[in-house]
Amino acid sequence: xxxxRRKELGKxxxxxxxxxxxxxxxxxxEVDDLKIGLMINLLVETLASGGMHASSMVIxxxxxxxxxxxxxxxxxxxxxxxxxxxxSHTGEHRMMLDYxxxxxxxxxxxxxxDEVDAATVSQFISRWHAQHxxxxxxxxxxxxxxxxxxxxxxxxxxx
Amino acid sequence: xxxxxRSSRSxxxxxxxxxxxxxxxxxxxxxxIIGNAEDSQFEQMDEEVKRLQTAVIHPHFPKQRANLFTDxxxxxxxxxxxxxxxxxxxxxxxxxISGDRAAKQEAINNARLHASSAIKSGANPAINEHLNKxxxxxxxxTKPGIDAATKADAARRTAVSVEWxxxxxxxxxxxxxxxxxxxxxxxxxxxxxxxxxxxGLRILQVPRFHHIGxxxxxxxxxxxxxEPTNFITATVVRHDPANQTLCVEFPAISxxxxxxxxxxxxxGIAIERA
Numbered sequence: 001x002x003x004x005r006r007k008e009l010g011k012x013x014x015x016x017x018x019x020x021x022x023x024x025x026x027x028x029x030e031v032d033d034l035k036i037g038l039m040i041n042l043l044v045e046t047l048a049s050g051g052m053h054a055s056s057m058v059i060x061x062x063x064x065x066x067x068x069x070x071x072x073x074x075x076x077x078x079x080x081x082x083x084x085x086x087x088s089h090t091g092e093h094r095m096m097l098d099y100x101x102x103x104x105x106x107x108x109x110x111x112x113x114d115e116v117d118a119a120t121v122s123q124f125i126s127r128w129h130a131q132h133x134x135x136x137x138x139x140x141x142x143x144x145x146x147x148x149x150x151x152x153x154x155x156x157x158x159x
Numbered sequence: 160x161x162x163x164x165r166s167s168r169s170x171x172x173x174x175x176x177x178x179x180x181x182x183x184x185x186x187x188x189x190x191x192i193i194g195n196a197e198d199s200q201f202e203q204m205d206e207e208v209k210r211l212q213t214a215v216i217h218p219h220f221p222k223q224r225a226n227l228f229t230d231x232x233x234x235x236x237x238x239x240x241x242x243x244x245x246x247x248x249x250x251x252x253x254x255x256i257s258g259d260r261a262a263k264q265e266a267i268n269n270a271r272l273h274a275s276s277a278i279k280s281g282a283n284p285a286i287n288e289h290l291n292k293x294x295x296x297x298x299x300x301t302k303p304g305i306d307a308a309t310k311a312d313a314a315r316r317t318a319v320s321v322e323w324x325x326x327x328x329x330x331x332x333x334x335x336x337x338x339x340x341x342x343x344x345x346x347x348x349x350x351x352x353x354x355x356x357x358x359g360l361r362i363l364q365v366p367r368f369h370h371i372g373x374x375x376x377x378x379x380x381x382x383x384x385x386e387p388t389n390f391i392t393a394t395v396v397r398h399d400p401a402n403q404t405l406c407v408e409f410p411a412i413s414x415x416x417x418x419x420x421x422x423x424x425x426x427g428i429a430i431e432r433a
Binding site: 095098099101102103105106107109110116120121124 | 334336356357358411412414416417418419420421423424430432
């Protein structure tokens with residue numbers, strides 16, 4: 001999917017897109033999703049090795065912060081490109097942040113790592129991200145890819 | 160060596176062929192018994208158990224496997240009858256709440272019939288005694304107009320350990336919250352939680368009997384939430400009819416509970432562990 005989009009834009013995979021272009025927007029969303037995915041991998045590995053201890057909680061809070069920042073950036077892109085279903089996509093962001101906040105609240109009241117089932121937390125976090133990346137961001141990226149088809153490569157067209 | 164192995168595999172004797180045929184027929188019967196047990200098709204199931212018992216004494220059937228096949232068939236039948244008896248306990252509870260005496264008596268007879276059939280199929284004979292005690296508790300706790308003190312007294316007098324309906328033991332592993340309590344709208348009544356976690360709830364004052372493994376639907380209400388949540392589905396893992404306590408488990412971490420936890424925290428309400 002990522003490869004096809006880049007082909008449509010006529011750009012090399014390694015070439016950094018100019019700021020303000022649709023290619024840059026696509027790049028931003030893809031890299032942000034990747035960052036969240038890497039952070040989740042780190043969290044899952046930490047949970048698998050030592051359960052829900054202090055370092056897992058730090059990673060979880062960093063993940064929360066990173067996710068909110070990425071969502072804000074994604075929402076700005078949707079507004080600038082007049083994405084037709086931006087309201088429902090933004091609603092999904094709010095809901096995802098609610099889930100993460102609730103998970104932090106519940107895990108914070110645990111006094112010992114043996115009280116948390118690390119496997120179910122890992123599973124929940126992985127699904128939480130994967131579903132949005134595939135069904136939410138996937139559709140947005142396809143929309144941006146279609147918009148970019150008629151645009152001269154590298155031309156700045158927005159804020 | 161290889162040649163020997165091939166030759167011994169390639170030519171089954173007539174006896175071996177007969178044995179395989181007999182085994183295949185018994186396996187098919189056992190599959191049908193298990194299928195009918197799952198679908199609660201008791202007449203066909205009992206008929207097929209009899210046929211299997213005849214099939215395993217056939218001279219071609221390998222004798223060392225006969226016990227295994229009959230035991231499996233009897234276990235499947237016993238489980239099916241126990242499940243059915245538990246379902247009739249729900250019917251007794253419903254009839255008792257609504258005051259329909261005829262329906263209640265019919266459900267009691269059916270529950271006893273299935274418990275007897277389960278015992279005939281090899282289930283623990285103690286289930287009959289448990290069944291009678293549970294029926295007693297249901298009757299004493301579901302009669303209209305009985306106050307809470309009388310109910311509690313009845314529950315104390317008849318309190319028994321009901322292993323075969325209580326489900327798996329409490330793991331107490333999850334982080335449980337006792338305060339604030341959540342309102343639970345279940346079976347058209349308003350109950351509340353004894354404690355709750357991301358994985359499940361312990362609900363108090365649920366008058367209706369629910370058998371273990373049943374899926375229940377309910378809505379949660381919490382201080383600070385304008386409206387109850389949408390319907391949530393969970394599985395019954397324990398039920399204590401004496402104390403009218405129901406424990407349910409979510410299939411995965413509940414997003415509704417996470418949203419409620421966030422809301423409680425944002426309102427500055429203290430969360431207390433159970």
